[in-house]
Amino acid sequence: MMTLKVNGHDHQIDADPDTPLLYVLRDDIKLNAAKFGCGLGQCGACTVIVDGKAVLSCVTPLLLLEGKQVTTLEGLGTIDAPAPIQRAFMEEQAAQCGYCIAGMMMRAQALLQKNPKPTDAQIRAELEPHLCRCGTHMRILRAVHRAARLMDTAELSSTTQAIVHGSAP
């Protein structure tokens, strides 16, 4: 048994310590935003945020997460109250099949938290580990810029902010 903090909540997890975080999120906690792509840390679809940093959950075993805060896309916003990054991706219609998008959003979110005004080049460099087969890269780029503007002007909803910065209950 281990306690895993996800989106501000403690979960009691009964799994081997070498289980990848991705399996625990999807199979045990039923949070399905993070996707299984390659299972080898090479495509980015499984990206979540751990203590403010983008992490590939398919190659991150549970035993590395003792005492750390995990945030998944579900923790950023909901369908009714999407977070700025989610609104921006919707407004730019950045998803086509959508499989890579949750991962893209998570890494973009982590980027914007440490660099609120990234340049085009910085966004490209940061999102390099993410593959997209549909080819919506240009829309994704625009969406990240839009999210930066949204975060700058609109205030984050207080819950999102609390979770992302790790101070939620």
Added chain:
Amino acid sequence: MPKPRTTAGIIAALLIGGAVAVFAVVWRPAISATEPPAPQSFDANLVKRGRDLAAIGNCNDCHTVRGGKAFAGGLPVPTPFGTIYSSNITPDPETGIGRWSEAAFLRAMRSGVDRAGRHLYPTFPYDHFINVSDEDDRALYAFLMTRPAVHAPAHANDLAFPLNQRFVVAGWKLLFLRHGTYQQDAAQGAEWNRGAYLVEGLAHCGACHTPRNALGAERASASFSGGDVDNWHAYAINARSPAPVPWDTDALFRYLRQGWHPDHGVARGPMAEVVSNLSSVPESDVHAIAAYMASVFGPPTQDHLRQASDVRAQIKSPPLELSPTHAAGASIYSAACASCHETGRPLPYGGVNLGLSTALSAPDPRNAANIVLSGIRPVEGERSPIMPGFASSMTDQQVAALLDYLRSRFSNQPPWNGVEKAVQDARLTQTVFVQTSAGPQNAPADPTQRDKP
């Protein structure tokens, strides 16, 4: 006892004599500026040869920044004395070497003096380029002068006084710059001599692989005994090699040509840039380099051969017991690493058994820390091995525990000291390296797929 006047006279004479000597050492004339030569004035074959030579000399690695124009300079080259920025060596007349005559270029390669007569810092490895033949220098000149001119003013160096005074370099040269070009060794064959000429000269392998003294010069008595570059350790590549399996000509050729070898893994960091260049030059030159280096390594000792067969035996039947002293590191390894490194997935995509890794038998943990934190990044547009980095998912303590375990399990060397500090340093420096270096940070798995520029 001399009269005060004579003493003063002697002192004055000494001072003047000294000043003349210093002047002779320091002063170099300017070579007059010429009109930039027309690209058509160069023979196409000469330019083509210059291209290959520039690749062997790694000119692009130091003179191009990530995302920047080729050869436009501006790359910060960190040294223990401060940061030196590489120059623009495109034929731009104002900010590059457009107004340099061939003679000025030859002098720079030979003795580290720019067209205007100023001393250049030995970060520009002219202590090796001094061995390059005039003929090869001409080909390099032809190649550079036919590149697109880029307007890019020099970036000021970040050096403290007195090192920011270029005349100081003259003293350094007096102490450390060997004169005369490379001499053939008649006792050896043509291939060996070709390899020696390239390794000691243009390819400047010793610039990274030979340790330096307090004044930043290579220690001639310790050639190829292992050096430092960009917070990587360039392993000893002589009889002191820490590689678990001894290197031979064939392995060297494949590693230098393709960037990896099944008994040694992939080239990373600064070495990835070297092998990426060597993948594009005539095969015979890489053969020659491998043949010469094999003689520098020398034949393996009985001990080394025994170690190699032990390693192979361990790979076949790994120990079942996890070491109790390194329980934390052992469980991280089996959870996060073994799935790629101990499953026999095809190489180089799978990852070698870590018993073969020189990184884990090296004198310090820098390279291993760099690899675990940053992983191995894909080469743009090519099939290449990839390993995810663990910088964001592991704390310094976790990485340190892992490295301690890897050292104890996969190497026959004593434990490393200061592992956690090395991990902290690796975090800082790798971010910088990855951002500024033009890369690639990994070796292409099959360079034959690539079109030559």
